[in-house]
Amino acid sequence: MASHDGDCTASAVRLFLLGALALGSAGCQTAPDNPEGQAAAESTSRTQAEIASTGTSANLGVAPAAQTQATSQGAAEWHRKMTRTPLPADGCFQASYPSESWQSRPCSAPRSVPFPPRARQTGGARVPAGTAAGLDAQGQSVGSGTDYLANLTNTTSATGDFLTASNITSETDSSSGNANTFSLQINTNNFTSAACSGHASCVGWQQYVFETNSSGAWIYIQYWMINYNATCPSGWNTFTVGTNTDCWKNSSTQAVAQQTAQSLGQLKLTGSAGTQDVSTIFTGNNTISATGAGSVLSLAGNWNQSEFNVFGDGGGGQAVFNTGVTMNVKLSVNNGGTSAPTCSGGGTTGETNNLNLVSNSCCTIGGALPAIVFTQTNSATAYKPYCPQMSYVPTLALLR
Numbered sequence: 001m002a003s004h005d006g007d008c009t010a011s012a013v014r015l016f017l018l019g020a021l022a023l024g025s026a027g028c029q030t031a032p033d034n035p036e037g038q039a040a041a042e043s044t045s046r047t048q049a050e051i052a053s054t055g056t057s058a059n060l061g062v063a064p065a066a067q068t069q070a071t072s073q074g075a076a077e078w079h080r081k082m083t084r085t086p087l088p089a090d091g092c093f094q095a096s097y098p099s100e101s102w103q104s105r106p107c108s109a110p111r112s113v114p115f116p117p118r119a120r121q122t123g124g125a126r127v128p129a130g131t132a133a134g135l136d137a138q139g140q141s142v143g144s145g146t147d148y149l150a151n152l153t154n155t156t157s158a159t160g161d162f163l164t165a166s167n168i169t170s171e172t173d174s175s176s177g178n179a180n181t182f183s184l185q186i187n188t189n190n191f192t193s194a195a196c197s198g199h200a201s202c203v204g205w206q207q208y209v210f211e212t213n214s215s216g217a218w219i220y221i222q223y224w225m226i227n228y229n230a231t232c233p234s235g236w237n238t239f240t241v242g243t244n245t246d247c248w249k250n251s252s253t254q255a256v257a258q259q260t261a262q263s264l265g266q267l268k269l270t271g272s273a274g275t276q277d278v279s280t281i282f283t284g285n286n287t288i289s290a291t292g293a294g295s296v297l298s299l300a301g302n303w304n305q306s307e308f309n310v311f312g313d314g315g316g317g318q319a320v321f322n323t324g325v326t327m328n329v330k331l332s333v334n335n336g337g338t339s340a341p342t343c344s345g346g347g348t349t350g351e352t353n354n355l356n357l358v359s360n361s362c363c364t365i366g367g368a369l370p371a372i373v374f375t376q377t378n379s380a381t382a383y384k385p386y387c388p389q390m391s392y393v394p395t396l397a398l399l400r
Contacts, residue, residue, distance in 0.1 A: 160308030
């Protein structure tokens with residue numbers, strides 16, 4: 001049976017990417033438990049064909065106005081190329097399809113909002129984010145230690161987007177109570193950083209952040225020295241947890257167009273690491289905005305694990321969606337090879353959303369664009385996962 005499941009999963013993934021057939025026709029997707037679930041499955045079949053024909057899912061699961069901005073296959077290829085094209089200097093830049101030249105743009109004042117790591121107090125000692133002892137027992141809401149992670153040694157870049165983001169009618173941030181207030185984050189593993197030299201418990205952690213709220217929207221990188229436990233260096237901010245001191249600061253920050261929760265299906269966030277670290281956001285209107293800075297924490301060569309999702313707008317907040325939302329999340333990772341990443345459970349950010357991971361839904365994909373794909377939902381009518389291969393199962397009670 002295990003061998004059959006593995007063959008079935010591989011077949012399902014290939015069909016998912018190519019859009020040649022519905023997953024159900026491959027015999028891999030478990031039948032829905034109800035008619036609404038059947039409708040969701042049929043919608044998924046249409047989704048796969050659209051992904052295959054356009055190379056993107058920018059027009060899926062969003063409002064009609066957003067659907068008019070569907071990105072062509074050429075624009076999708078342009079986006080991938082631009083995220084791997086170095087910026088001409090540190091600072092803020094923008095490019096519009098089909099131009100392959102970065103144009104300098106004014107930077108904004110750095111944001112003052114920390115996006116702290118997932119951590120908890122255990123016996124008076126702070127546990128670094130993402131470690132087993134730091135996982136929450138507060139339920140299965142995504143974030144704060146509960147997420148699917150892509151593991152790939154020597155990762156140089158990661159791109160996160162939503163293949164589908166369906167039935168979204170509202171979203172509010174738990175901290176501010178404001179609508180359409182959320183962040184997209186790509187978060188790295190904790191790693192040994194030269195910036196921590198002389199501080200035995202200190203580890204580096206890097207976030208690629210897009211945030212949007214009623215005041216505006218921004219793209220930047222947030223750097224952390226966790227457990228620095230001393231006065232932070234000049235230019236760094238202090239974040240205290242119990243008796244432990246973290247230090248954080250932002251890269252150059254670029255203001256971009258504000259987004260709504262209904263536009264999630266259009267957005268693509270990319271982070272890259274090297275001699276220059278770059279964070280880019282693609283907003284579905286054939287424009288890509290980027291901010292880059294010389295390596296601060298020496299992430300390159302130390303990046304082995306990635307997390308991507310939609311979360312609250314900093315400060316440990318939660319992005320609260322209406323009931324009935326389902327998202328298929330894709331996290332592509334690159335190290336110059338074609339091997340598929342492995343998928344594991346965990347997470348490093350302190351922010352959350354109110355969706356739940358679907359058990360056994362994490363697919364791993366190799367080839368030119370290695371990736372993981374998984375499902376999260378707060379819908380009572382979601383169909384069972386089509387990719388049963390994970391041993392980490394944050395069980396969703398509604399799915400049996």
